[in-house]
Amino acid sequence: MNARNEVGDACDLRFGQVGLASVRIRRPDAASLCEELERRVRSSPKLFSRTAVVMDLSELHPIPDDGVVDALLEAVRSAGMLPVALAYGTSETEALAERMGLPVIAKFRAAYEPAATEAPPPPPRRAVEPLPAAPVQAQPPATGGPGAQYHEGAVRSGQQIYARERDLVVTGAIANGAEVIADGHIHIYGSLRGRAMAGAQGQTEARIFISDFRAELVAIAGQYRVFEQIPPELEGKSVQCWLEGEKLLIERL
Structure with missing residues (x-):
């Protein structure tokens, strides 16, 4: 067997969608950083324990x-x-990363960072009709991009669905450990037991609509809420999630 075939048989290298959290350092205080992150891990170990994170030093x-x-x-x-x-x-970050033995994700933008073009301010809140039993035409994408991306059926544990520059419509259940992400709105016409993250590029006007709420986490434009236990008044109910300022709100439909 020649060297070329040996290399080809040794591994299979491909690129795929990977969900990464970001730790944005506001001050170079290692003790305070450790204390804050330990608190996050204790509050939601299933979500944060041994999770891969990108270190953001841009504010230092x-x-x-x-x-x-x-x-x-x-x-x-x-x-x-x-x-x-x-x-x-x-160049400074790249040199630092090389000395630290870490890669640089040059185009990484956490959801808390606004896109290059600021999104328009969110419209006044209006009453929202209850979710229908069957999928309907999605709202126009929050990003102004193409029409909604549809996913038929369930999203299995460990699976991630990402609707880039558009809304996402899921017609089945989302299992524990599964993720659905969209740059625009997310509409879920089944049970959400995993994670749903809308406005992934910073679109604060994005919303999440869920027929059966049992989530591990919901997030909009980087503002998130984690649920070790679902509040009784929300568990299994149809809900919507939206932002008011930096506060993520959830209410029954």
Whole structure:
């Protein structure tokens, strides 16, 4: 067997959709960072324990020296999370990442970061009709992109569905450990037991509509709520989720 075939048989390298959380460091205080992240992990271990995170140092000016950054990385690990990369592709960040032995995700944009073109302010809140029993035509995408992406049937545990620059309509159940993500709105005409994240590129006007609410997490434009136990008044009910300022609100339909 020649070398070319040996390499081809040794592995299969492909790119795919990967959900990553971001830790944006506001001040270079490793002890405070570890304490805050430990609190998050304790509150929702299924969601945050050993989760892969991208370290965002963009608010630190100037970027701290290698010793401070190494302490911040160790704080994240000590809290129970796994730093796998640095965000942003400036030459300074790239040099730092190389010294730290980490890659740089140059075009990574966490949901809390607005898109390059600011989205228009959210329209006044209006009464929303209850969800119908069967799928209907989706609302226009919050991003102004093409029509909605449809997913027929269930989303299995470990599976991720991402509607880029459009709304997402799911007609089946979303299992624990599954994720549905959209740059626009999300409409779920089944049970949500996993995670739903709308406005993934920072669109604060995005909403999530769910027929049967049993979620692990819901998020809009980076603002999220985690549920170890669903409030009794919401469990199994049809709900909508939206943002008011930086607060994510959920109410029955």
